Every structure is written in structure tokens, then in C-alpha cells.
Amino acid sequence: MTGRLTVIGLGPGSASQVTPEAASAVRAAREFYGYKPYLDRLDLADGQIRHASDNREEISRAEAALARAAEGIDVAVVSGGDPGVFAMAAAVCEAIEAGPDKWREIELTIIPGVTAMLAVAARIGAPLGHDFCAISLSDNLKPWELIERRLDAASKAGFVIALYNPISKARPWQLGKAFELLRGNLPASTPVIFGRAAGRTDERIEIFSLGEADAGKADMATCVIIGSPETRLLRRKGSQPLVYTPRYATEASR
Missing domain, CATH: 3.40.1010.10 (Tetrapyrrole methylase, N-terminal domain)
Incomplete structure (x- = not known):
């Protein structure tokens, strides 16, 4: 049986x-x-x-x-x-x-x-409103060089990028290297969301620009979402800003 x-x-x-x-x-x-x-x-x-x-x-x-x-x-x-x-x-x-x-x-x-990127996105607005991808920064099962190529291609193609497994005690440097690479392809003002424990009592959701994003803010339980050049941050009086990516792409609307 x-x-x-x-x-x-x-x-x-x-x-x-x-x-x-x-x-x-x-x-x-x-x-x-x-x-x-x-x-x-x-x-x-x-x-x-x-x-x-x-x-x-x-x-x-x-x-x-x-x-x-x-x-x-x-x-x-x-x-x-x-x-x-x-x-x-x-x-x-x-x-x-x-x-x-x-x-x-x-x-x-x-x-x-x-999944984590959906829970984090829902807490902050709609950063995944247009095309996006998910990439794990862990190089336990794939080489770091492949991760870099995928980050480079995704950011140049205009995808919002959700990063899983961004950092650990054994890999304390990789998120910082990823930010360095992305800063070469994206505006410094691009919103970056650090989302930890979304929906739990110990939830921590923080927004930074790519230019000021600090890899030390993340741990293995954090999902990091990096916007595309289309992603917007809407400030609201007395409330947390909304981060969203419009459903249309600028190039397609011209």
C-alpha cells in the first residue's frame, strides 16, 4: 500500500x-x-x-x-x-x-x-504591480557569477527584483555586492524595501533609496524588494509611504 x-x-x-x-x-x-x-x-x-x-x-x-x-x-x-x-x-x-x-x-x-515577497509587497503598496522576478542570493546551489549575471540582466530589463536569502553568517557580503551591481544600472532614488516577518507581531518593514540602502539592515529572514525605474514612492501625511509600480511601462506608452 x-x-x-x-x-x-x-x-x-x-x-x-x-x-x-x-x-x-x-x-x-x-x-x-x-x-x-x-x-x-x-x-x-x-x-x-x-x-x-x-x-x-x-x-x-x-x-x-x-x-x-x-x-x-x-x-x-x-x-x-x-x-x-x-x-x-x-x-x-x-x-x-x-x-x-x-x-x-x-x-x-x-x-x-x-510567499514572502507577496506578504511584504502587500504591506507596502503594490511594488509588484508590473513585471517582476525573484532571485535567491544564496550561492549554495549555484555560483555567485550566475547570480550576478541574473541581477544585471533583470535590472537592465526593467524588472522589479525580489531577493530571497539575502544574507547569512556564512554569506555576510553578498547583499552589499548585489547593491553595488544594481547601483550601476538603476537610479539612486529607486525604492528598496526591507521586509521582515510580514504580518507577524515582530514585523519590520523599512523603505530606503537604492543609494542609501544598507545591507546590514537585512538578515536571512528578510525579503528585499528592489524597484524598477518605474517604481514610485507616494508620501502620505501621517501614514507610511506607498510604494507601487504602475501597471504600464513608459516605453510601451510612448
Whole structure:
């Protein structure tokens, strides 16, 4: 008998941002695999079991969950944000491709969640109102030179850029290098949003210009959104400014 494997996106951290579909999937699963801080967010019933692992153990976590599902157990793998955005859905697919044929027979369901860039964008206005892209600054799985080429191409093409995994203790320099590169392609006045814990009680959302943006303001839990040359900052008396990118592009409207 083959079990089921459900990959669940828990959103950016607030219980109110967990979708009803994700909450239902949590109630239905028997065993849970994930990074410990994500598993700690689950309010599990008696008989539901957690299997916690380190953040860098994605493939081994996926393999363990698949092996258990192959034994007939209803298993869930949990991710923060959306599991398909730099997260566990891809790791599970990679493990299935490299694993035994029986893993391909497992019933697989992926439950989407609110990813960090959407939560941060919603708190500040509409910076993703026109074309945008998401880039992870982590070079654990790709070379830094490739990251630089993508940053260069995206900024020259006029995309708003959401940066995931911007900085860590092992990579304290990369966000600063990214800002240096982007300053060569974008106006110094381009809005930059540092969004941490959007929707949670410890939320911190800050706006700077690209010219004054300080990489030290970010940590691994921060999503950084860099506007395009079209992105605007609307100051409001007594309220936080709105940052938005118009739905039209200047070149297309000429």
C-alpha cells in the first residue's frame, strides 16, 4: 500500500496567513517532516508526529518523507511561505527523480502558500504591480557569477527584483555586492524595501533609496524588494509611504 505525501506552504509566519487548504492538509497528515522552526508553528493533535531537521537538509528530508510515504503513511513536508518558491516542492521532485521507481507511484499533492515577497509587497503598496522576478542570493546551489549575471540582466530589463536569502553568517557580503551591481544600472532614488516577518507581531518593514540602502539592515529572514525605474514612492501625511509600480511601462506608452 502506498501512502500520500503532501507538501504544505505555511505562509510567511502569521497564523492568519495560513490558507484553509493548508490548515486542512495539516489536520489530515499523520507525520510531518520539516525545518524545526516551521514544525514548531504547527498545532498538532495527539498521534501526529514531527520529524525535525536542519535547514540545509532538504534532500535528505525529502527522501525520508518519501520513504515513509512509500510504507503507506500519510506524510506532510512543510515549508514556510510557498513550497514551490526556493523551497521543498522542488526538493521533493528532485528526490523522486533520483529515487526508486516506487516513489513515482506515491500520491503527491502540493499546497500553495503566501510567499514572502507577496506578504511584504502587500504591506507596502503594490511594488509588484508590473513585471517582476525573484532571485535567491544564496550561492549554495549555484555560483555567485550566475547570480550576478541574473541581477544585471533583470535590472537592465526593467524588472522589479525580489531577493530571497539575502544574507547569512556564512554569506555576510553578498547583499552589499548585489547593491553595488544594481547601483550601476538603476537610479539612486529607486525604492528598496526591507521586509521582515510580514504580518507577524515582530514585523519590520523599512523603505530606503537604492543609494542609501544598507545591507546590514537585512538578515536571512528578510525579503528585499528592489524597484524598477518605474517604481514610485507616494508620501502620505501621517501614514507610511506607498510604494507601487504602475501597471504600464513608459516605453510601451510612448
